[in-house]
Structure formats: structure tokens, C-alpha cells
Amino acid sequence: MFSLRYAAAMSTKHIRTIADLVRFRASLKVECGDCGASRTLAGVEAAAMAGNCDLQRLGARLKCGRCGGRAGRLVILPPGG
Numbered sequence: 001m002f003s004l005r006y007a008a009a010m011s012t013k014h015i016r017t018i019a020d021l022v023r024f025r026a027s028l029k030v031e032c033g034d035c036g037a038s039r040t041l042a043g044v045e046a047a048a049m050a051g052n053c054d055l056q057r058l059g060a061r062l063k064c065g066r067c068g069g070r071a072g073r074l075v076i077l078p079p080g081g
């Protein structure tokens, strides 16, 4: 009757690394802090690009394709969202 465990599994709070993204089938939306351009990466795409690393570290490494600025914001998108 309790769905807590399922709800916890679906939460994006526990997603901290690229491996977590892949495991939860979540996506990562990256927004440029300078020009506002955004790009959404599936977990597997992020893994192919950067291997497994901390999402904060990935954010620091990503560069905007439009203006060359640093990624300003990372948003974890739950599966299907």
C-alpha cells in the first residue's frame, strides 16, 4: 500500500552523477548563464560525452555552443518529462 519507495526512486534529488541519470533514465537540461540558450541531454548522451562524473563537475566543463559561456544552470528532468 505504501508507495514511498517508488516515489523516492522517481525523485531527482538522488541524481548527482551521470551514472544516476542513466540509471533513472532521466535527462539533463543545461542552460547557458550568459545568453540563455538551453540544451537537453539524455543520460546516455551525457555519459557518452563526459563519462561518469558528478553533475556539478559536468556543468563546470560544459560550454555554450552559441556564445561560449559557461553553463549557468543544470536542471534534472525526470523520465518522461
Ligand SMILES: [Zn+2]
Binding pocket: 032, 033, 034, 035, 036, 037, 064, 065, 066, 067, 068, 069
Ligand atoms: Zn550562451
